[in-house]
Amino acid sequence: MLTATDLGLARAHWVAPRTIVWPREAIPSDVDPAALDWTLHCSQAGGIDPERREPLPWTTIPLRLDPTPPSLAGGHVPHLAEDIVLTVPARDDIEALIRGQVAVTARLPNGRVLDASGVQLAHLLDSLYADASRATLGVSWNHGVPTLRVWAPTAHQVHLLLWESGRSLQDAPERVSMTRAFDGTWAATGDGSWKGARYLYAVTVYAPSYGRVVENRVTDPYSIGLTLNSTHSLVLDLADPDLAPDVWRDTPAPPLAHPVDQVVYELHVRDFSRADKTVPDAVRGTFAAFACDSDGTRHLRRLAEAGLTSVQLLPIFDYSSVEEDPCRQAAPDWEALKAEAPDSHAQQRAVLGTPRPAYNWGYDPWHHQVPEGSLCTEGAINGGGRVREARLMVGSLHALGLLVVLDQVYNHTDGEGQDGTSVLDRIVPGYYHRRDDVGAVARSTCCPNVATEHAMAEKLMVDSVVHWVRHYRVDGFRFDLMGHHTRANMLAVRAALDMLTPERDGVDGRAVTLYGEGWDFGEVAGNARFVQATQGQLGGTQIATFSDRLRDAVRGGGPFDEDPRRQGFATGLAGAPNGSPANGVPALQRERLLGYTDIIQLGLAGNLRDYTFTSALTRRPIRGDEVPFKGVSAGYADAPDEVITYVDAHDNETLFDALTLKLPLDAPMADRVRANALALAVATLGQSPVMWHAGTDFLRSKSLDRNSYSSGDWFNYLDFTLTDNGFGAGLPPAADNADKWVYMKPLLADPALKPGPEDMRLSHAICLDLLRLRASSRLFRLADPGQVRAKVTFPVSGSWAQQDGVVVMVLDDRVGVPVDDRFATLAVVFNANPWPVRQLVPPVVGRPCALHPVQADGADPVVREARCDDGLFSVPGLTTAVFVEAR
Structure with missing residues (x-):
């Protein structure tokens, strides 16, 4: 019954x-x-x-x-x-x-x-309440008078609880009645004395999880300022000149001609300076560190001068997982951790056993429009200091010649229902989260999923993005699990940004770049509830998705393989087998290598669905959308700027750690350095925007940790002195790695697998040359898909001249409208074999080609041995060589 x-x-x-x-x-x-x-x-x-x-x-x-x-x-x-x-x-x-x-x-x-x-x-x-989408929510100002507005259509009543400046939060607040409007919003208008006040909303509403009406005291989902640990919202005026550092106000963002020009460095704010001894103690791990002359900022400047365009920051909005009070944060004893064995269990136990952690990646959103307090200096966490220091960081990065991209998380929240961090659901119960067939909150993202197909959830997303551009002058956004958003969501974001003008808003919103994770899974998979913002469904939008195609072909296998030793193009499948049964018999390995070659060639050509080339595997002409990839089409883009190419990111093992797991145990460190550069070269010299994970240029390791979101400063160590890459810091935390410990433990214990400072410095220098190569010619950055189809060819693929483990790409500017006034032709040879190859490229026969000046005068002594003799290229092992035909 x-x-x-x-x-x-x-x-x-x-x-x-x-x-x-x-x-x-x-x-x-x-x-x-x-x-x-x-x-x-x-x-x-x-x-x-x-x-x-x-x-x-x-x-x-x-x-x-x-x-x-x-x-x-x-x-x-x-x-x-x-x-x-x-x-x-x-x-x-x-x-x-x-x-x-x-x-x-x-x-x-x-x-x-x-x-x-x-x-x-x-x-x-x-x-x-369709009209509510036009309401101005949160704090707004009109001639010095603030109005606070919140959308709570099912509330019985809403009061504003106000603690004006000078009043202790321990005192009873002033209780201000809010007036309900026809659109379901409630508002209260104050006066100038409210500036700097702390506040909460007292929302009287039916709570389904309690089965009764309750009064929820909750922060403002549209907060623009917060107190320590986000207990109260703040009445701030973001136009206050005291919140505008000179470098932020006076430094314009560097220009970006087209989204395909982007080379992005993915970086966590805390990682950037926490271990940097050239940064003052009080500033390490904070936004303010980007304003220091430090090892870290000098490293970024070198990258920028070589061709890096942007820094992509892991979440900097307010998140719930970290204690914001530095006096209450706890950390393990680093000297004790250093004394433990490189394959010990002790380090991860100490890190995870620390109460009130100071570290998290930040994918647990709490307030979307406020900078995270734990990333501020101690004196800036309360009041407007968060705003000022986040702006200081943006202005300082602009001064280094770098654009700023924010990693945004609108697909889930940390809490739901009556949870303490559930802001949205305690104001409008049951509205903001996507629910399954029986009404339970869907959690396919591992957290409560936000239903941005609902109008006011989309509004929060759009308003937040516009807020960061207008009030912080950021230059782009990376959307976490973007496939859980609708295509319409993303077009609404794009349209709202395009409305921003320098004259009215101080920024040109049309220049803001957008990209994200276009994975297709969960309750929304296959467009079950709406047309998703997934790979292949964003054609013509200039909104890009990360491509797992080239990533997996270069690294081998996939991020969730039971045996992580499955090899790829740059990790030993070509001529350096590691003996793992996961790779199969030699015939299967060769077939996989040729299939990976097709995927890489397509990736180098922008992953265009209609790009046609001769398949290395079948030796027949093939279109991009006919190249197979794990049961779907490899090619899915209509234009090269609809793809972000990468080979490592904060998720999964770093590139160096993947190489450690996949290369033969006896592979010398010199080969590991070269394989690292080869993998990055494949990503960097293609036609799409590129992302590098911070430190990948100098062999960064997380001691094989494949999900270091809560692994602390210890496993996320980033050393801009290029002395210690982080390998051998102990067995990584069990929750995400224990099933791989059997493979990890002997590797971590082997001192030969840890690079020295000279290895790190050489790797960094070679990677700087990769950036210089990409920046040297528009041929590496063709925005027009028609030009890609005309100018980019793989002339030996599927031919009698093809060699296993070799990809040859020719960029011919003599076809169509010229884009490069220096070079008529670029020929790029990627040799993944550990031995030198002699590769004939018939279309280049008769053309005078020479090694690119960047490499001829560059940091890598091995590539300087590369030669071209009338179309016959000689390229050393594990090397990317670029040859040019001058005009």
């Missing part, structure tokens, strides 16, 4: 004022839905019991099953297209009805309750 507790499920959907949808599969096959009595129950105080008989102390409304319902397949709820449609009688009190518990019952003709469920209301709220 059903009881009221069953109403904790929410299988019904109220999608429009007169339409409720009920899951068809919930009705037994022997029951005719038309024979049931359907009833809507609404109680502002809660307490609905489906079994209770008349009289009922709540509102009941008979529903009519629609025998010929309109199709929902093409609308905003396609996943409900096959469900039962119930019609709600026309009423003018719907807004009042939904300010409490809502349920639907289905009774048999004999009066017995067949089924009952709570109701999801998000789509109804979007229908009723």
Whole structure:
């Protein structure tokens, strides 16, 4: 027998004022839905019991099953297209009805309750309060007078709790009534004395998880300032000149001609300076460190001068996982950790056993529009200091010649329901999160998923992005798990940015670049609920997705392989087998190598779906969308700027660690350095924007940790003195690595696998030359897909001249409209074999080619041995050589 507790499920959907949808599969096959009595129950105080008989102390409304319902397949709820449609009688009190518990019952003709469920209301709220998307939420100022506004359409009442400057948070706040508007927003207007005040919203609302009406005291989801540990929001005026450092105000962002020009360095703010002894103690690990003349900033300057364009920062918005008070943060004893063996369990136990950690990557959003307090100096965490120091960082990076890209997380929150960090759900319960078939919050992202297909969730996303551009002058965004957003979400972001002008907003929003993770999984996979922002579905938008195609071909296997020793193009599949059974028999290895060669060639050509070349594997012409990759098409882009090419990132093992796992144990360190550069060269010399993980240029290791989000400063160590790459810091934390410890332990214990300072310096110098090569010619950065198809060829692929483990790319500027006034032709030879090769390239026969000046005068003595003799290229092992035909 059903009881009221069953109403904790929410299988019904109220999608429009007169339409409720009920899951068809919930009705037994022997029951005719038309024979049931359907009833809507609404109680502002809660307490609905489906079994209770008349009289009922709540509102009941008979529903009519629609025998010929309109199709929902093409609308905003396609996943409900096959469900039962119930019609709600026309009423003018719907807004009042939904300010409490809502349920639907289905009774048999004999009066017995067949089924009952709570109701999801998000789509109804979007229908009723469509005008709310135009509201200005949070703190706004008009001639020195602040107004605070919050969207809470189902609230019974909302009060502003205010602690003006000088009043202790221990004192009782001033309680200010807020006025409800027709769009579901509540507002209060104050005066100039509110500047700097601390505040909360007291929202009286029905909480489904409690089954009753509660008063939730909650921070502002549109906060622009916060107190220590984010307990209270702040009334700030971001136009206050005291919050504008000179370098931020006076330094323009460096120009970027086109998104394909981007070479991005992915970096965590704390990693950047935490170990940098040239940064003052009080500033290490903070935004302010970017304003210092330090080993770190000098390193970034060298990269920028060579051709790096941007720094992509892991989350800097306010997140919940880190103690913000430096006096309360705890850290393990580093000297004790150093004394442990390189393959010991002790280090990870000490790091994870530390209470009140100071470190996290930050993918646990709390407040999207406020800089994270733990990344500030101690005196800046409260008040407007967070704003000032984040702006100081942006201005300092601009002064180094670098654009600033922020890693944004709108696909999930840290908390939901009545959780302490649940800001959104405690204001509008049940609205902001995506729910499954029974009404539970979906967690395919490993956290409560945000339903940005709902209008006000999209608004929060769009408003937040515009906020960071307008008020912090950042230059781009990387979207975490972007495939959990709609394509329409991303187009709305793009449109809002494009409206920003230098005259009105101080920035040109059209110059802001957008890209993200276009993975397709979870409850939204396959466009189940909407057209997703996934790989291949963003054509013509200039919004890019990360390509796992070239990444996996270069590294080998995939990030979730049971055996991490499966090899790829740059990790030994060509001529340096490691003996792992994961690689298969030699014939299978060769077939995989040729398949990887096709994927790499396509990746070098922008991963265009309509790019045609001769397959190395089948020796027949093939289009990009015909190249296979794990059951899908490898080629998915319409233009080269729709792909971000990379071979390592904060996720999964660093490139050096992947090489350590995959190369033969006896491979000398010199070969490891060269393989690292070869892998980066494949990513860097292609037609798409490029991302490098910070430190990959100098062999950064995380001691084989493949998910170091909470592994502390110890495993995330970053040394810009190029002395210690971090390898051999102990076995990485068990949660994400224990299944690989059997492979890791002997490697970590081997001192021959740890590079010395000279290895790190050589690697960095070679990688600087890679940047110089890319920057030297527009031929490496063709924005027009037509030019890519015309000028980029792989002339030996699938031919009699092809050699295993070798990719030859020719960039011919004599075809079509010239783009380079220095070079008529570039020929790039990637030799992944550990031995030298002599590769004939027939189309270059008769053309006078010489080694590129960057390499001829560069840091790598080995590549200087490369030669071209009338189309016959001689290239050393594990080397990328670029040859030029001058005009």
